[in-house]
Amino acid sequence: MAKRKPNIIISTSDYNRLTLLAESVSSKMPKVAETLLAELDRARVVEGGATVRQSIRMGSTVTYETEEGHNRSVTLVYPVEADINQGRISVLTPIGIALLGLRARQSINWTANDGVTHQLTVLSVEPPKE
Template sequence: MTKLSSTRSRLPALVISADDHHRLTMLAEAASDRMPDVAEVLLQELDRARVVKDGSAPADRVRMGSTVTYRSDAGERTVRLVYPGEADIEAGRISILTPIGAALIGLNPGQSIKWTARDGAAHQLTIVDVKPPAA
């Protein structure tokens, strides 16, 4: 099962723009039949996020299109967070509808989060750097 750490009080604070929040909520609801575990995790993250006006989210927060460098048990990696149709793991484009994509949204450098992969393995990642989407 895909889920975040069960210790909700230890989850990092998230900030998401109103547009990202709306679009991601619609995407997760539409995916709930095909990918219920990941859709549920994404909806949980969106529910606990602080939603801010479009253009008001800090530039160092992970949002759709951001390039993110994170550190995990597998080492350091740089990826871009994208919508499912743009995903290409070999090109470093990670879909928001993956366990790691849902874990990344709304975080900023220095924050860490635990997440569970589709195979049930528990992981933790720490955000190292966030570059905003290209204009």
């Protein structure tokens, strides 16, 4: 039985920008666009406040643990800012989409480009540097 995905919270501004981004890449990257739009559709969209600050949003730095017990810290960014060597993960990658909207102590299963399913658990979320 498939594990239910955790509830996610996304700010209105991230929702609007990410919807446009998904639509803009839909012809070149249809599967990625479809996956991102599906996550946006299931998200609770809120204006702002403490609820959003505790959730992973664009620019957030997140520390997560893999199912193998490895910890990693990354920052969720738009594709033009992505740099894997600097820990900046594009929201158009499978793990970037999976992280979007999660909060500390939530876990999610996500499928990598090679078709392998992984699980991660969010340990902490730092809000974006304003």
